[in-house]
Amino acid sequence: MPSAVWLRSREALIKRIGKNNYASWIEPLVMRGLLDGVATFVVPTSFFGDWVKRNFGDQILALLQAEGLSVARLDFVLGQDASADVAAPARAPRVAAKRDLRAESPLPGATLDARFTFDSFVVGKPNELAHAAARRVAEGGPVSFNPLFLYGGVGLGKTHLMHAIAHELQARQPELRVLYLSAEQFMYRFVQALREKQIMDFKSIFRSVDVLMVDDVQFIAGKDSTQEEFFHTFNALVDQNKQIIISADRAPGEIKDLEDRIKSRMQCGLVVDLHPTDYELRLGILQTKADYYAAQYKGLVINPGVLEFLAHRITSNVRVLEGALTRLFAFASLVGREINLELVQDCLSDILRASDRKLTIEEIQRKVAEHYNIRLSDMIGPKRLRAIARPRQVAMYLAKQLTPRSLPEIGRRFGGRDHTTIMHGVRKIEDLMSTDSQLSDDLLRLRRALQG
Ligand code: ADP
Numbered sequence: 166m167p168s169a170v171w172l173r174s175r176e177a178l179i180k181r182i183g184k185n186n187y188a189s190w191i192e193p194l195v196m197r198g199l200l201d202g203v204a205t206f207v208v209p210t211s212f213f214g215d216w217v218k219r220n221f222g223d224q225i226l227a228l229l230q231a232e233g234l235s236v237a238r239l240d241f242v243l244g245q246d247a248s249a250d251v252a253a254p255a256r257a258p259r260v261a262a263k264r265d266l267r268a269e270s271p272l273p274g275a276t277l278d279a280r281f282t283f284d285s286f287v288v289g290k291p292n293e294l295a296h297a298a299a300r301r302v303a304e305g306g307p308v309s310f311n312p313l314f315l316y317g318g319v320g321l322g323k324t325h326l327m328h329a330i331a332h333e334l335q336a337r338q339p340e341l342r343v344l345y346l347s348a349e350q351f352m353y354r355f356v357q358a359l360r361e362k363q364i365m366d367f368k369s370i371f372r373s374v375d376v377l378m379v380d381d382v383q384f385i386a387g388k389d390s391t392q393e394e395f396f397h398t399f400n401a402l403v404d405q406n407k408q409i410i411i412s413a414d415r416a417p418g419e420i421k422d423l424e425d426r427i428k429s430r431m432q433c434g435l436v437v438d439l440h441p442t443d444y445e446l447r448l449g450i451l452q453t454k455a456d457y458y459a460a461q462y463k464g465l466v467i468n469p470g471v472l473e474f475l476a477h478r479i480t481s482n483v484r485v486l487e488g489a490l491t492r493l494f495a496f497a498s499l500v501g502r503e504i505n506l507e508l509v510q511d512c513l514s515d516i517l518r519a520s521d522r523k524l525t526i527e528e529i530q531r532k533v534a535e536h537y538n539i540r541l542s543d544m545i546g547p548k549r550l551r552a553i554a555r556p557r558q559v560a561m562y563l564a565k566q567l568t569p570r571s572l573p574e575i576g577r578r579f580g581g582r583d584h585t586t587i588m589h590g591v592r593k594i595e596d597l598m599s600t601d602s603q604l605s606d607d608l609l610r611l612r613r614a615l616q617g
């Protein structure tokens with residue numbers, strides 16, 4: 166009987182998602198049945214179902230599978246109040262849909278990843294400032310900078326640091342109401358509240374927290390009413406001297422379509438960036454993770470030089486680095502081999518290929534300028550002389566061919582030229598290539614020089 170399995174096993178979720186989340190989102194779920202690999206749950210509102218699916222779907226699925234049910238997908242259907250006592254008369258769905266958000270979900274944030282703690286965060290030059298700021302906020306003393314704004318490229322540890330702050334605050338002051346969610350979830354909740362006419366509840370939930378953390382705030386850029394609401398929430402909390410922590414993939418001033426008043430609000434606090442990792446940091450992270458894995462996969466040996474090789478070759482982001490190590494250990498334990506450079510080549514060839522050094526437009530411009538013996542500044546400057554315009558077009562052509570940049574992006578790097586100018590340059594070279602053997606020879610050499 167699947168639903169009995171569900172009732173028996175769902176408690177396992179408490180540990181992972183916390184009591185609050187469990188009481189708000191899991192307890193009310195009623196499993197209706199299992200058919201053709203689809204487990205169906207009854208939920209009181211579609212929002213409820215969407216929320217559970219997005220935030221806990223994977224964990225529920227894994228749990229049911231671990232219990233031996235052959236289930237591949239979860240389905241949520243609207244029905245009578247899912248949490249109603251069996252003995253109680255069935256209530257109509259419409260009544261169930263008008264639930265009080267405050268009562269049902271005291272602080273419905275996203276779940277925190279238990280692994281993202283300060284202990285597991287490796288500190289190096291590129292992230293030491295961000296780490297120090299996060300530590301300070303996590304001490305939970307008087308609010309010294311508001312907001313703390315963390316920014317940096319993908320996979321550099323923004324989310325990890327935010328979760329670490331939340332864990333730490335919660336451990337030091339369990340009564341503190343800490344709400345962590347992504348900007349996308351903020352918008353989702355806001356739109357839902359509008360639709361269900363519960364905007365007052367929405368406002369009061371967000372204004373009653375002690376610490377608000379919004380991840381990937383660049384997401385709300387250009388979403389006008391969400392920005393507006395975010396701005397008011399933000400101000401209300403700052404006025405109450407409540408700590409706000411924000412992350413984004415770039416600096417506040419550089420987020421396109423973000424309202425100016427929000428940008429300037431963001432800049433009022435402390436803005437710190439996570440720099441791209443350097444070799445030492447990558448090696449440090451790898452060593453930490455390797456120690457962890459070595460303890461898990463007993464008997465697996467990792468040869469000297471392997472971690473150094475990975476730290477040297479995989480420079481894109483920490484997530485890729487971690488993925489590589491995970492795969493390496495899993496593979497080695499499967500085939501019973503030691504982890505050496507040969508195994509690395511065998512099982513990570515795709516990752517290594519993908520992280521081959523990326524060419525930049527600037528490098529292309531420099532090489533082409535060198536080749537034709539013109540000044541680099543003339544590449545982006547306005548001169549129309551053939552002796553300069555032609556090499557410039559060659560550089561445009563190569564930029565289009567050898568980088569993933571769009572025509573407008575290339576235009577910007579050629580002194581703010583229009584994308585039609587770039588297109589014209591690219592076509593010109595394509596036309597000439599077949600008849601002008603000197604040109605095609607130049608292109609061949611340049612390509613070789615650039616691609617190594
Ligand atoms: P972001 O939010 O900046 O895109 P994440 O915080 O999700 O990046 O980090 C991606 C992965 O890399 C996570 O698994 C995280 O634990 C790990 N990671 C990033 N930086 C570090 C670090 N300094 N030490 C340990 N793990 C890190």
Ligand code: MG
Nearest residue numbers: 323324325380
């Ligand atoms: Mg993130």
